Amino acid sequence: MGMTVAEKILARASGLPSVKAGDVVEPKVDLAMSHENAALVINQFLEVYQGTNLQPNIWDPSKVSVIFDHRVPAESPKTASNQKKVREFVGAQGVGKFHDIRGDVGGICHQILPENGYVRPGFVVVGTDSHTTSHGALGAFAFGIGATEMASVWTLGTVLNVEVPATIKVNVKGKFKKFVGPKDLILHLIGKLTAQGANFKVIEFHGPTIRSMSTSGRLVICNMSVEAGATAGIVPADKETARYLREEAGVKGTIAPVVADKDAAYEKVIEIDVSKLESQVACPHTVDNVKSVASVKGIRVHQVVIGSCTNGRLDDLAIAAGILKGKKVSQGTRMLVFPASGRIYAQALAKGYIGTFMKAGAVVMNPGCGPCLGIHEGALGDGETALSTTNRNFKGRMGNPNSQVFLCSPAVAAASAVKGVITNPRKGAK
Amino acid sequence: MAQVVIKLGDDISTDVIYPGRYMATVLPSETPQYAFSDMTDFNSKLKSKQIPAGSVIVGGKNFGCGSSREQAVSTLKGHELVIVAPGFARIFLQNGINLGLRTVVCPTIEASEGDDLEFTNDEIVNKTSGKRFAIEPLPKARQAIIDAGGLIAYTRKLLVAKSA
Numbered sequence: 001m002g003m004t005v006a007e008k009i010l011a012r013a014s015g016l017p018s019v020k021a022g023d024v025v026e027p028k029v030d031l032a033m034s035h036e037n038a039a040l041v042i043n044q045f046l047e048v049y050q051g052t053n054l055q056p057n058i059w060d061p062s063k064v065s066v067i068f069d070h071r072v073p074a075e076s077p078k079t080a081s082n083q084k085k086v087r088e089f090v091g092a093q094g095v096g097k098f099h100d101i102r103g104d105v106g107g108i109c110h111q112i113l114p115e116n117g118y119v120r121p122g123f124v125v126v127g128t129d130s131h132t133t134s135h136g137a138l139g140a141f142a143f144g145i146g147a148t149e150m151a152s153v154w155t156l157g158t159v160l161n162v163e164v165p166a167t168i169k170v171n172v173k174g175k176f177k178k179f180v181g182p183k184d185l186i187l188h189l190i191g192k193l194t195a196q197g198a199n200f201k202v203i204e205f206h207g208p209t210i211r212s213m214s215t216s217g218r219l220v221i222c223n224m225s226v227e228a229g230a231t232a233g234i235v236p237a238d239k240e241t242a243r244y245l246r247e248e249a250g251v252k253g254t255i256a257p258v259v260a261d262k263d264a265a266y267e268k269v270i271e272i273d274v275s276k277l278e279s280q281v282a283c284p285h286t287v288d289n290v291k292s293v294a295s296v297k298g299i300r301v302h303q304v305v306i307g308s309c310t311n312g313r314l315d316d317l318a319i320a321a322g323i324l325k326g327k328k329v330s331q332g333t334r335m336l337v338f339p340a341s342g343r344i345y346a347q348a349l350a351k352g353y354i355g356t357f358m359k360a361g362a363v364v365m366n367p368g369c370g371p372c373l374g375i376h377e378g379a380l381g382d383g384e385t386a387l388s389t390t391n392r393n394f395k396g397r398m399g400n401p402n403s404q405v406f407l408c409s410p411a412v413a414a415a416s417a418v419k420g421v422i423t424n425p426r427k428g429a430k
Numbered sequence: 431m432a433q434v435v436i437k438l439g440d441d442i443s444t445d446v447i448y449p450g451r452y453m454a455t456v457l458p459s460e461t462p463q464y465a466f467s468d469m470t471d472f473n474s475k476l477k478s479k480q481i482p483a484g485s486v487i488v489g490g491k492n493f494g495c496g497s498s499r500e501q502a503v504s505t506l507k508g509h510e511l512v513i514v515a516p517g518f519a520r521i522f523l524q525n526g527i528n529l530g531l532r533t534v535v536c537p538t539i540e541a542s543e544g545d546d547l548e549f550t551n552d553e554i555v556n557k558t559s560g561k562r563f564a565i566e567p568l569p570k571a572r573q574a575i576i577d578a579g580g581l582i583a584y585t586r587k588l589l590v591a592k593s594a
Contacts (some may be wrong), residue, residue, distance in 0.1 A: 024569075024570070024571040037456065037499070037500075039456050040456035040501075043456065048582050048585050050586075052586060052593075054589065054593055071453075075454075076454060082454060129497075129498055130497050130498045130521060146521060146524065146525035146529075147500045148580075149524065149581060151581075152582075152585040155589050156585060156588060156589065156592070160575070160581070160584065160585070160588075161575065162571075196491055196495070199492065199517065199519060200520050229492065229519060286441050375450050375453065376451075392443075392445070394496060395445065395446055395468070396445050396446065397443075397445050397450070401468040
């Protein structure tokens with residue numbers, strides 16, 4: 001029996017000729033990423049070494065990345081002190097892929113890893129962040145782990161006792177309608193699968209729509225695969241992956257894609273035709289509560305958010321700026337824009353998008369996670385509604401349990417900011 | 431015997447268990463005060479120690495979905511709660527095992543607040559309703575971590591063996 005992409009990657013990383021779903025393996029890690037929660041990882045890492053008389057040294061600092069993005073710049077003395085502790089630790093350990101709070105090379109971890117070429121096809125990537133699934137967009141097996149598990153990875157360089165997940169194959173065909181895209185596809189799929197439909201499983205994406213999708217779009221669908229519970233989302237690497245890594249991430253040397261065997265065993269196969277798909281919206285308070293934009297249009301929106309590790313990339317900002325050009329954000333609606341990285345911010349500035357947002361009345365913030373997880377920027381008032389291009393709408397997600405969050409694409413977000421109510425960006429569409 | 435102190439629905443997220451705004455608090459010893467902090471009544475009962483160790487939260491499907499934040503586990507572990515649910519989200523379950531939070535997978539569990547439960551090796555007996563429910567055994571891969579006393583101890587053992 002052949003292997004899926006995940007099985008092939010895990011077999012190689014575990015030094016085995018083959019593995020199948022259900023096997024227990026101990027894969028070597030190619031890249032281990034943390035953000036501010038490295039403060040907890042450090043605590044747990046030092047605890048591992050307690051009473052051993054061994055010097056606590058990270059197994060391979062060149063394979064560790066730490067990126068500040070969740071609370072940047074620090075919102076409190078506590079966060080600032082945690083960041084200081086992490087900064088000193090990664091300096092002492094010689095961690096190479098460290099991205100501090102900076103306007104040039106800083107940004108959200110799930111954009112910093114791809115844009116710097118840190119992730120390659122076939123890699124095993126772990127991150128102390130559930131949206132580490134993003135990096136499957138480059139043909140890697142990438143999954144989220146807790147801080148203690150990361151402490152174990154820093155110690156041993158492997159992930160202990162990993163069960164090889166079964167894989168769900170998703171074949172996507174058809175051409176998107178105008179203003180409909182990867183975000184609508186993944187919301188539609190999550191609605192179909194439910195929030196737990198892919199729990200403990202991998203989603204492997206195939207089909208002509210995926211092949212012609214940019215890496216930026218692939219990052220969106222892999223990012224949100226975890227919202228169906230998936231351990232990982234994977235787009236098998238292809239020409240586009242090589243193009244992205246060479247042209248946009250400056251990678252030199254060989255790029256070796258890992259592809260599934262023709263007779264690979266899938267738990268199930270899902271077929272999707274996007275040619276008739278309308279813009280999708282995930283309604284409060286679960287990501288699988290997905291409806292077409294037509295059925296929620298007219299709902300009053302107090303805050304529109306464009307950005308995050310899901311939709312804060314240049315093509316997302318281009319779509320939003322195209323809709324907002326020459327228009328104004330509706331009175332009574334606040335619009336916040338968070339580019340995903342310093343590099344994207346600079347590109348958006350050069351292309352005039354930032355100016356368009358500001359003229360329209362949007363507030364352009366520094367790259368980072370922003371209001372997505374309700375820590376320090378863009379909190380909602382009691383009874384307020386947000387429409388956001390982020391990835392979660394759980395109760396209290398944006399910091400206030402007495403508010404509600406709807407999730408959508410950049411096109412729906414921008415069109416709705418102009419009207420002040422949820423709006424279909426396609427003119428004439430119902 | 432252990433009492434069910436709260437019954438929750440499906441898809442209880444890590445944002446409900448441990449809101450993002452407290453994520454700057456990382457040390458396991460400091461997280462218990464923020465457990466379910468947006469459910470103010472339950473949070474105050476926990477904080478005022480009205481809920482004895484070993485008490486049970488009965489959740490619905492996909493308990494602990496969302497973030498990888500380990501605080502969502504350490505906050506419950508700090509109160510020595512037992513979580514029974516038909517299913518858990520992957521990262522939460524793994525974090526629970528790594529930190530020694532007792533998570534019990536029981537696909538058919540029926541219990542209400544106030545019910546008394548008894549745990550055997552392979553089932554839960556609801557003493558209040560008289561019904562019995564099978565427990566799904568944990569995979570061996572995870573049981574090894576529990577037997578070692580959590581992932582820190584397990585990793586330490588492997589580290590020492592490797593360095594010897």
